[in-house]
Amino acid sequence: MITFDDINIMYGDFIAIKDLNLTINEGEFFTLLGPSGCGKTTTLRSLVGFVKPFSGNIIIEGNRVNDKPIEERNIGIVFQSYALFPTMNVFDNIAFGLKLQKKSKCDIEKSVKDIAMKVDLNKEQLSKKVSELSGGQQQRVAIARALVMKPKILALDEPLSNLDANLRGQLRVELKRLQREFGITTIYVTHDQEEALTISDRIAVFNKGFLEQVGTPKDIYNNSKTEFVTNFIGDINLLQVKIKTELGVPLENKAYIRLEKVYLEPPFEDLTRYQAFEVMVLEKEYYGNYSKYTFKYKEELVRNYVMENERYQLNVGDNTKIYIDKKAILQFKE
Numbered sequence: 001m002i003t004f005d006d007i008n009i010m011y012g013d014f015i016a017i018k019d020l021n022l023t024i025n026e027g028e029f030f031t032l033l034g035p036s037g038c039g040k041t042t043t044l045r046s047l048v049g050f051v052k053p054f055s056g057n058i059i060i061e062g063n064r065v066n067d068k069p070i071e072e073r074n075i076g077i078v079f080q081s082y083a084l085f086p087t088m089n090v091f092d093n094i095a096f097g098l099k100l101q102k103k104s105k106c107d108i109e110k111s112v113k114d115i116a117m118k119v120d121l122n123k124e125q126l127s128k129k130v131s132e133l134s135g136g137q138q139q140r141v142a143i144a145r146a147l148v149m150k151p152k153i154l155a156l157d158e159p160l161s162n163l164d165a166n167l168r169g170q171l172r173v174e175l176k177r178l179q180r181e182f183g184i185t186t187i188y189v190t191h192d193q194e195e196a197l198t199i200s201d202r203i204a205v206f207n208k209g210f211l212e213q214v215g216t217p218k219d220i221y222n223n224s225k226t227e228f229v230t231n232f233i234g235d236i237n238l239l240q241v242k243i244k245t246e247l248g249v250p251l252e253n254k255a256y257i258r259l260e261k262v263y264l265e266p267p268f269e270d271l272t273r274y275q276a277f278e279v280m281v282l283e284k285e286y287y288g289n290y291s292k293y294t295f296k297y298k299e300e301l302v303r304n305y306v307m308e309n310e311r312y313q314l315n316v317g318d319n320t321k322i323y324i325d326k327k328a329i330l331q332f333k334e
């Protein structure tokens with residue numbers, strides 16, 4: 001178990017992390033999520049030992065580690081700044097830490113080959129220089145180099161951010177599989193909300209050095225506790241005056257509705273739950289299996305998703321009805 005107990009982190013006079021209290025359970029895939037500059041990397045760096053908190057305690061398995069050097073914390077590190085050795089071959093990159101520990105040649109060979117197989121690097125690739133590998137393969141080497149040391153904790157800072165979307169998706173699944181297989185507590189930094197939702201057991205959402213909410217992906221998405229989290233996670237409509245009035249929402253409240261809670265047809269019989277609006281199709285973005293629509297209601301805009309099928313053939317300029325699920329409106333006092 002990892003605990004951040006009342007942690008404050010300063011860079012000079014600037015408070016990068018303010019009063020952080022957070023517990024990460026053993027074996028969890030835990031993601032630190034938030035926009036650029038919110039402090040997620042700083043939090044991870046403090047856990048690893050690159051940054052020292054100004055106050056508070058970082059506790060790993062009951063031991064305060066604030067003053068422990070990096071190499072004594074038993075954390076596998078996959079950071080952009082923690083680069084591989086480009087001119088060394090893959091085998092030697094993965095073996096580097098084991099050699100420092102003066103393991104026998106035979107043990108090293110076995111450990112490197114085992115881990116290479118797990119991360120899908122073949123024999124041929126082991127003898128290549130890192131600079132001869134693709135971005136995705138290099139990330140596999142970085143992950144293998146961390147895992148080969150059998151750390152208790154794996155710390156990853158945006159490990160997939162330089163890869164194209166397809167490869168990112170594929171490596172995400174593999175990373176999750178490895179984490180399950182090794183049962184390793186994993187702390188993962190990303191600014192990508194979709195990545196966080198798909199990969200994590202729990203997510204901590206940060207904003208300007210503050211922890212906004214901690215929860216499972218479902219919690220964070222369906223029960224966003226703050227306006228910031230509501231806006232940051234997923235695509236959402238901010239409702240304007242005329243629509244709010246029709247819905248009976250107090251005008252002084254900010255009101256949001258997720259795109260998937262705006263329907264072309266109410267999904268349940270309970271018609272009191274859905275408010276109908278006569279709208280015009282203003283824009284249609286086609287994504288293959290679904291389209292994203294923007295509708296206009298008396299100069300106010302509402303968007304939704306519609307799965308592509310024969311049933312709804314809407315075009316720009318068409319008039320139609322949409323139904324807003326009143327139970328799904330998220331309201332915040334201004």
Ligand SMILES: Nc1ncnc2c1ncn2[C@@H]1O[C@H](COP(=O)(O)OP(=O)(O)OP(=O)(O)O)[C@@H](O)[C@H]1O
Nearest residue numbers: 011014016034035036037038039040041042043191
């Ligand atoms: N070495 C440093 N010296 C001074 N300020 C820093 C330093 N490192 C980070 N900061 C500041 O601390 C804040 C948090 O930075 P941090 O890197 O933790 O954010 P982040 O959420 O990981 O963002 P990103 O996704 O852009 O890396 C930012 O305002 C940043 O400018």
